[in-house]
Amino acid sequence: MKIGGNVFRIIYASRVSRPLASAELALLCEVATDRNLADGITGLFLFDGLRFLQAIEGEREAVEATMGRIARDVRHHEIDYVQRIHVGEREFPRWSMQMPSDRTGTTFLETVKADVAQVRDPYLRAQFIGFAKLASLWRRRGEG
Numbered sequence: 814m815k816i817g818g819n820v821f822r823i824i825y826a827s828r829v830s831r832p833l834a835s836a837e838l839a840l841l842c843e844v845a846t847d848r849n850l851a852d853g854i855t856g857l858f859l860f861d862g863l864r865f866l867q868a869i870e871g872e873r874e875a876v877e878a879t880m881g882r883i884a885r886d887v888r889h890h891e892i893d894y895v896q897r898i899h900v901g902e903r904e905f906p907r908w909s910m911q912m913p914s915d916r917t918g919t920t921f922l923e924t925v926k927a928d929v930a931q932v933r934d935p936y937l938r939a940q941f942i943g944f945a946k947l948a949s950l951w952r953r954r955g956e957g
Contacts, residue, residue, distance in 0.1 A: 820900050821873035822856075823880050824940070827865045830890040841888070842910040854879055855903055857928060857941060858910045861921070861948030865889065866941065868896075870903045895940065904932045922949050 833841075838860065849855070852875045856868040867883075869876050884892060909928050919927075925945035932938040 820870050820903050821876045821898070822868060822870045822900050822904070823876055823897050824866075824868045824895040824937075825880070825883070825892050826867075826895060826944075827883075827889040827892040829860075829863060829865065830888055833860075833888065846908060846910055849879070849908055852879065855905050855908050857905045859925060859941065859944055861944070861951070863951070864944070864948075866944045868905055868937070868941075870900070870905060873899070904934060904937055920949065921945050 842858070845858070849869075852871065854869055854871040854875055856870050858867045859865065869879055871879075883889060922942070922945040925941055929938045929941045932941075
């Protein structure tokens with residue numbers, strides 16, 4: 814898998830169109846991880862029960878094809894593009910698909926902070942940490 818060089822990145826946010834069962838979400842992550850590994854796609858995927866936030870990185874054609882599949886997926890509603898740019902290198906060289914409480918003994922926020930600790934771009938890091946903080950607040954208030 815090519816990790817450096819001229820990399821294209823898309824970051825998007827969307828709302829889930831309907832509640833997802835745990836088994837459906839697990840299958841989505843499994844299928845996406847396998848396909849992304851085969852296509853040389855890396856990034857970070859977060860789901861808080863209501864919203865998705867994802868960074869997709871790789872060769873432009875592969876990233877655009879992946880985003881096309883996501884845009885046609887009925888589970889996504891109101892897709893907003895946060896970033897669509899060429900970058901010098903990957904910020905997320907290890908593919909990660911995270912859901913709340915994915916790791917035993919850690920909160921969603923702690924998990925996300927650990928996942929983005931090595932991200933060099935502070936704006937990018939803040940987007941993912943902010944997403945996790947909002948998810949934590951909503952859960953405490955019973956909104957998510």
